[in-house]
Amino acid sequence: MQPSLEKLRKFFRLEHENKYENKAIIGGLAKMLDFWEGEARADGIAEEVIQAVISRLRSYEKLSADGRAESLKGLWKRIGDTYPEAGQKPKTQQQPQQQAPRPPRPAQQEQPKKTEDTPAPRPQQPQPQQQQQKPKPVPAPRSESVAGARHSQTPAALSAKLTVLQGVGPAHAKTLENLGLQTLGDMLYYFPRRYEDYSQLKPIKSLFYGDVVTVLGTVQSLFNRPIRGGKSSVIEIVLSDGTAGIRLSFFNQPWLANRLKEGDAISVSGKVDQYLGRLVMNSPDWEPVEVENLHTARIVPIYALTEKITQKWLRGQMNQVVTYWAPAVVDALPENIRSAAKLMPLGDALMQVHFPESQDRLKSARERLGFDEIFYLQMGVLRQKRDWKSVEGRRFPVSDEWLGARLTSLPYTLTSAQQKSLEEIRADLDSGRPMNRLVQGDVGSGKTVVAALGASMVIENGAQAAIMAPTSILAEQHYRNFVSLLAGDGGFLQQSEIRLLVGDTPEAEKEAIRQGLADGSIRMIIGTHAVIEGPVIFKDLQFVVIDEQHRFGVDQRAELRSKGTNPHLLVMTATPIPRSLALTVFGDLDISVIDVMPEGRQPINTYVLRPQERERAFTLIRGQIKDGKQAFVVYPLIDESEKIEARAAVDDFETLSKEVFPDLKVGLLHGRMKPAEKDEVMLKFRDRQYDILVSTTVVEVGVDVPNSTVMLIEGADRFGLAQLHQLRGRVGRSADQSYCLLIPTHEDATENERLQAMARTNSGFELADLDLKTRGPGEFLGTRQAGFASSLKMASITDVPLIEKARTQAQALFERDPDLSQPEHTLLAEAFERFWGEGKGDVS
Ligand code: ADP
Ligand code: MG
Numbered sequence: 032m033q034p035s036l037e038k039l040r041k042f043f044r045l046e047h048e049n050k051y052e053n054k055a056i057i058g059g060l061a062k063m064l065d066f067w068e069g070e071a072r073a074d075g076i077a078e079e080v081i082q083a084v085i086s087r088l089r090s091y092e093k094l095s096a097d098g099r100a101e102s103l104k105g106l107w108k109r110i111g112d113t114y115p116e117a118g119q120k121p122k123t124q125q126q127p128q129q130q131a132p133r134p135p136r137p138a139q140q141e142q143p144k145k146t147e148d149t150p151a152p153r154p155q156q157p158q159p160q161q162q163q164q165k166p167k168p169v170p171a172p173r174s175e176s177v178a179g180a181r182h183s184q185t186p187a188a189l190s191a192k193l194t195v196l197q198g199v200g201p202a203h204a205k206t207l208e209n210l211g212l213q214t215l216g217d218m219l220y221y222f223p224r225r226y227e228d229y230s231q232l233k234p235i236k237s238l239f240y241g242d243v244v245t246v247l248g249t250v251q252s253l254f255n256r257p258i259r260g261g262k263s264s265v266i267e268i269v270l271s272d273g274t275a276g277i278r279l280s281f282f283n284q285p286w287l288a289n290r291l292k293e294g295d296a297i298s299v300s301g302k303v304d305q306y307l308g309r310l311v312m313n314s315p316d317w318e319p320v321e322v323e324n325l326h327t328a329r330i331v332p333i334y335a336l337t338e339k340i341t342q343k344w345l346r347g348q349m350n351q352v353v354t355y356w357a358p359a360v361v362d363a364l365p366e367n368i369r370s371a372a373k374l375m376p377l378g379d380a381l382m383q384v385h386f387p388e389s390q391d392r393l394k395s396a397r398e399r400l401g402f403d404e405i406f407y408l409q410m411g412v413l414r415q416k417r418d419w420k421s422v423e424g425r426r427f428p429v430s431d432e433w434l435g436a437r438l439t440s441l442p443y444t445l446t447s448a449q450q451k452s453l454e455e456i457r458a459d460l461d462s463g464r465p466m467n468r469l470v471q472g473d474v475g476s477g478k479t480v481v482a483a484l485g486a487s488m489v490i491e492n493g494a495q496a497a498i499m500a501p502t503s504i505l506a507e508q509h510y511r512n513f514v515s516l517l518a519g520d521g522g523f524l525q526q527s528e529i530r531l532l533v534g535d536t537p538e539a540e541k542e543a544i545r546q547g548l549a550d551g552s553i554r555m556i557i558g559t560h561a562v563i564e565g566p567v568i569f570k571d572l573q574f575v576v577i578d579e580q581h582r583f584g585v586d587q588r589a590e591l592r593s594k595g596t597n598p599h600l601l602v603m604t605a606t607p608i609p610r611s612l613a614l615t616v617f618g619d620l621d622i623s624v625i626d627v628m629p630e631g632r633q634p635i636n637t638y639v640l641r642p643q644e645r646e647r648a649f650t651l652i653r654g655q656i657k658d659g660k661q662a663f664v665v666y667p668l669i670d671e672s673e674k675i676e677a678r679a680a681v682d683d684f685e686t687l688s689k690e691v692f693p694d695l696k697v698g699l700l701h702g703r704m705k706p707a708e709k710d711e712v713m714l715k716f717r718d719r720q721y722d723i724l725v726s727t728t729v730v731e732v733g734v735d736v737p738n739s740t741v742m743l744i745e746g747a748d749r750f751g752l753a754q755l756h757q758l759r760g761r762v763g764r765s766a767d768q769s770y771c772l773l774i775p776t777h778e779d780a781t782e783n784e785r786l787q788a789m790a791r792t793n794s795g796f797e798l799a800d801l802d803l804k805t806r807g808p809g810e811f812l813g814t815r816q817a818g819f820a821s822s823l824k825m826a827s828i829t830d831v832p833l834i835e836k837a838r839t840q841a842q843a844l845f846e847r848d849p850d851l852s853q854p855e856h857t858l859l860a861e862a863f864e865r866f867w868g869e870g871k872g873d874v875s
Contacts (some may be wrong), residue, residue, distance in 0.1 A: 033074040035067060036117050039084065043103050051099040053092055061088045064224075069337040072209050080113050085224065085335070097748055097783055105751075144464065189216040189356060196351055198344075209337040215394045218352040219360065219381050222400075222824060223332030227300070228389065230329050236274035238303050238310055239817065248272035255288050257369040270299065277303075278311045295319065302333070316343070330387045349385055357381040363862035364403065365855060368840050373401040384825075401826030402837050405615065408868040409841035412618035416467075416675040417849065419619065424465035424597050425573055429457065437484060440522060443629065448472070449481050450837025452623035456485040459599065460574075461623070466599035469580070469617060472625025473795040474605045475632070479509060479735075481625070482576045483516050485601055490554045491523065494573035498557045499591055502580050503533040503706040504713050508735055509578070510557045517555070524554065530559035532567075535706040563590045571595070577602045605760065606753060614834050631766035633794045635759055639747075639773045643676050648743050649691055656695060656722045660767065662741035664725045665758055667749040672687045683745070685723045692723060700726040729756065730761055737764040747773035748780035753804040755789050 032040075042063060046055035053059045063086055071081050087106045094102055110117045140465060193204045204213075212218055233244045248270040250753045257264050266281040266288060279299060281287050291297070301315030319470040334345050362369070362377035369376070375383070380399035387393035434457070438445065445453065452470055459466035472478050486496035498513070510531040518524045530544050530553050541561075547553035551570035556562055572595030580602040592598055609619060640648055666683065681701060688697035698721035700712045709729065717725045717736050724730070724739075728750075742762045747755065755773070762769035773786050780786070788801055826833060847853075851860035 032116050033071075033076060035071040035074045035076060035766060036114060038063075038067065038070070039106070039110070040117070043107060046103065047100070051096040051103075052453060053099065062092050064088055064335075068335045069209075072337050077113050078211075080110055081135075083092070083109050089225070096785075098778055189219070189360070190214045193218070196348055199348065203340070206337060206339050209267060210335065215352055215356055218349065219357060220824075221349075222246075222335065222384055224335045225333050226393070227331045227333060230389075234274040235270070235272045237276050238275075238277065240303055240305050242303040242308060244303060245298055246270070246272060246277070247296070247298045248277075250291055250293050250295045250297065251276060253288065253291060253293060270297070278306070278309065279315060279317075280306075280311055280313050282314060284314070292446045318343075326537070330390070330393065332385050332387075344851070353382055357385075361858065362764050363858040364406070365844075365859060368844065372836055372840055373404055377403075397825055398833065400824075401830070401833055404824065404826045405834055405837035406841050407863060409618065409838050410845065410863055411866075412615070413841060413845045414849070417621045419467050420464045422465060422597055424463060424599060425494070426463055427460040427489045427494070427573070427599075429488045429491055433491065434484075434488075437523070440520065441480065441516065445480070446477065446625070446627045446629055448625040448627035449477055452481050452625055453484055455621070455623045456481070457488060457602065460485070460488055465597045466601065467620055468601055468623060469608075469620040470601060470623045470625065471608055472603075472605065473628070474757060475628065475764050476605075476625040477629055478603045478605070478625060479512055479665045480516060482578070482601055482603060483513050486513075486555060486574050486576060487517055489574035491598065494571045495548070495551065495553070495595075496555045496574035496576070497562055497569070497572055497591060497594070498555070498576040498578065499562055500557070500559060502729070503535060503559050504709055504729065504734060505578065506531060506533050506558050507710050507713070512735075513555065513798060528552070528554040530556055532556055532561050533706060534559060534561045535710075536561065563594065567594065569594050573598050575600050580604045605757065608799070614831075614838055616760070618838075624697065632763060633764040633766070633768050635769045635771050637759065637771040637773065637790045637793070639775070639781050639783075639790050641778050641781055642774055642776070643778070645774060648774065650771070651770060652693075652723065652741050652743065653695075654749060655770075659738075660741070661716065661719065661721070661736065661739040662723045662740055662743065663758075663761055664723060664729060664743045665730065665745065666725070666727055667746040687723070687725055695722040697721060697723045697725060700724060700729055702727055702729050728758070730758070734761055735764060736761070736813045740765075740769040741772070743772045743774070745774050746776050747786055748775035748777075750785075752785045752788065752798050754800050755785065756795055759789065759793075763820050783850070 042055045042060065046053070046060060049055055056062050068081060068085065071084070083106060087102055090097060091102060107117070132273070193199050193202060193207055193212065193215065193318065199207070207213075210221065212221055227243065233242065233246060235246055235248060237740070238244060238246070249272075251269040251271045252267075254267045255264055256267060264282050264285050268281070268291065269276050269280040270279055273275075297317050297319055299312060299315040299317040301312050304311050304313050332346060332349070333342060334349065336342060336345065357578065358378045360378045364374070364377065369393075374380075375395045377399065380396040384400060387396065395489060446756060452472075456466065456468065456470075459468060470478055470481060482498065484496065489496050498506075498509055500509055510529070514526055514529050516522065518526045518529055520623040525743035530547065532541065532544050536544070536558075544553060544556070545567055549568045549570060550555060575591050575595065575598045577591070577600070592600060602620070608622075613622060650666075655662060664683075677699045681699070684697065684699045688695075698712050698716055700709060700716075704712070712724070713734070715721055717738075739762050742759055744750065744755065744758055750758070762771065771789070773789060774779055775786060777782060785801075788798060792798065826837075844851075844856075848856055851857075851863060
């Protein structure tokens with residue numbers, strides 16, 4: 032593992048041992064960013080990972096202990112996605128070949144998975160060497176291209192090498208390259224990581240412990256004092272401003288003795304500390320006051336650093352660049368858009384974002400720069416949608432009579448929302464364009480049947496359909512569902528025309544299925560990723576359904592689509608998509624929302640219980656089972672490497688089945704069972720051979736056993752909100768009152784914000800918004816979204832007003848001049864092309 036990751040792990044572990052008190056590092060975990068970032072870059076760690084670490088650690092301090100545990104765990108998991116070796120046990124061997132430092136690359140090259148999703152179909156223009164990564168809608172434009180975009184039309188000076196700067200020689204230029212900085216333009220777009228507001232000067236007399244301030248004064252005395260038996264030294268200065276004096280300590284900076292002497296006037300900035308009851312400042316930032324007050328007495332930018340350069344030095348260089356070149360930047364955004372959106376001119380924004388005159392100006396600058404990012408993304412998304420629609424899709428019309436017959440054969444009437452979605456799908460299938468639709472509906476809203484009916488329209492017209500689910504349990508369940516919906520009484524298919532293909536399917540059967548898919552005798556295939564594995568060839572695949580889309584890697588989705596020619600695509604998600612994301616990340620998809628629950632459903636009564644109240648939960652379960660119902664008991668998965676104090680499904684299964692419910696039938700399901708064993712347990716539970724199913728989170732996704740009415744979640748504080756909501760969705764699937772009982776690991780956690788939110792609302796949308804606000808988009812929404820969000824350097828994916836503003840403008844412009852071919856848009860067109868990468872005209 033890379034040393035910087037190793038280090039991260041060490042501190043996380045320490046922090047875990049310290050009960051997440053933010054003490055693993057003096058001054059808080061965020062302090063480690065000061066050195067870690069540079070080290071990570073030197074290790075060649077992916078920029079996205081670095082950014083993830085930065086943003087997590089920066090907000091770490093503000094979180095509750097629970098939130099912190101959660102945050103670090105999520106972060107480590109995120110790191111593990113990119114660096115699987117980091118997810119391993121600590122003993123993992125180092126792999127030197129992976130450690131070769133490399134310059135930061137655009138994210139989509141390094142991690143294609145992170146940046147794309149449902150691709151635009153451009154089969155007529157194959158780009159052989161890009162095959163694998165070809166579908167790349169909404170890629171995450173990286174700093175390089177962003178910078179390139181914005182100063183594309185500016186004086187040649189901006190593409191000048193950094194060596195033109197005073198004080199930057201070839202060696203420094205090389206160092207700056209580690210930060211992705213090669214040209215003056217890159218520098219302009221290298222935004223501060225944060226700011227320190229030193230704009231309030233204070234007299235020393237009125238300082239308080241804990242203040243972060245700038246003070247001006249003269250050096251009264253200066254001592255160099257050896258410490259630790261002479262191994263180190265500390266320079267102690269008494270600084271006085273006439274109102275009082277304060278002691279400054281500088282550790283291990285002996286050279287200061289030559290730089291400063293009694294009587295020198297300096298300004299110092301930093302935090303006021305305490306030592307033996309007296310106020311002190313430890314190693315504050317300082318500078319002589321004759322010099323322009325660049326580092327102090329104002330809002331000071333703090334940049335991400337790399338080895339061998341200091342904050343002060345970089346800031347000085349930045350000042351040079353910004354002062355001379357920001358005013359020279361040509362603003363590609365047309366004046367009318369700029370004034371309609373009330374935005375600061377680009378040059379001013381670049382100036383203010385580096386060296387803000389005030390918090391207000393900084394805010395405007397950030398808004399302007401954020402607007403640009405979203406605006407270009409929106410333009411891309413709109414163009415992509417247009418391109419998508421410009422390809423031909425086969426038509427699959429069905430008659431009202433045919434559809435009517437399908438509907439009457441269902442065991443229930445579709446809800447109005449299901450009907451509407453179905454009509455939308457029907458229209459798409461008869462539009463002559465490939466469908467590219469996302470069906471979004473809360474857990475239990477009945478998406479499956481909509482997909483089944485959509486698929487049957489295509490099958491009715493002679494083509495094939497494929498449905499891909501993230502787990503074999505779910506695929507199996509869909510299979511049974513589809514068979515009974517489409518091949519049962521009143522169905523129009525033979526059972527043999529619908530098949531199930533999962534990893535566990537015997538090889539001989541797989542072979543037969545492949546044969547059937549190739550010759551067309553199988554018309555609908557349902558399965559896991561096994562469906563896309565190598566040799567599967569379809570005779571005529573025209574309809575592709577991806578269930579629980581956020582569970583899939585991008586490549587898998589693309590691969591399934593590539594098994595047909597411009598097939599119609601339906602992706603389904605139970606993860607509610609907050610409005611901001613629907614507008615941005617999913618802006619290229621058509622969206623159907625199933626926002627009505629099937630008739631007779633009651634809200635699930637949700638309670639947070641203290642661990643001591645577990646008996647009450649058992650009583651409720653007992654009562655429900657007496658009424659012929661069933662119950663789930665779910666435990667958090669245990670990560671063996673961390674001994675989190677959570678109750679384990681396997682351990683507690685014994686107790687539950689032998690001591691608590693000896694008279695009831697209790698089944699056990701967990702991730703380490705073989706798929707066939709899992710299916711067997713699920714089937715038995717469904718057939719009521721078990722009253723209670725003790726399980727890990729493998730039941731989270733999609734499992735449908737309407738007779739169960741209790742969901743008891745142990746260690747509930749260990750789960751994310753989205754997960755809790757998904758788990759709860761396993762019950763409440765019939766007209767009977769259902770219950771969700773949440774028991775946290777410790778009594779303190781009953782106040783946990785997520786658990787309280789669960790008790791407060793049943794609405795997945797409300798919960799999603801909350802989750803997005805507290806944890807950011809990455810965790811909640813899977814890979815495409817995470818990649819997208821991290822491509823935004825300035826804009827926040829949760830900033831709905833900004834997103835809407837940018838979208839409105841992008842849309843209006845797109846309607847006027849979709850190709851940006853009008854002369855007044857030349858600058859913009861060029862900036863746009865650069866933003867999305869050279870030669871990638873279709874943004875895909
Ligand atoms: P999800 O949207 O979570 O995938 P499912 O498709 O699994 O939901 O449906 C949840 C349950 O609701 C299933 O048992 C299904 O048979 C049932 N269901 C679906 N539509 C209706 C309806 N219109 N009326 C009654 N029950 C329905
Ligand atoms: Mg489902």
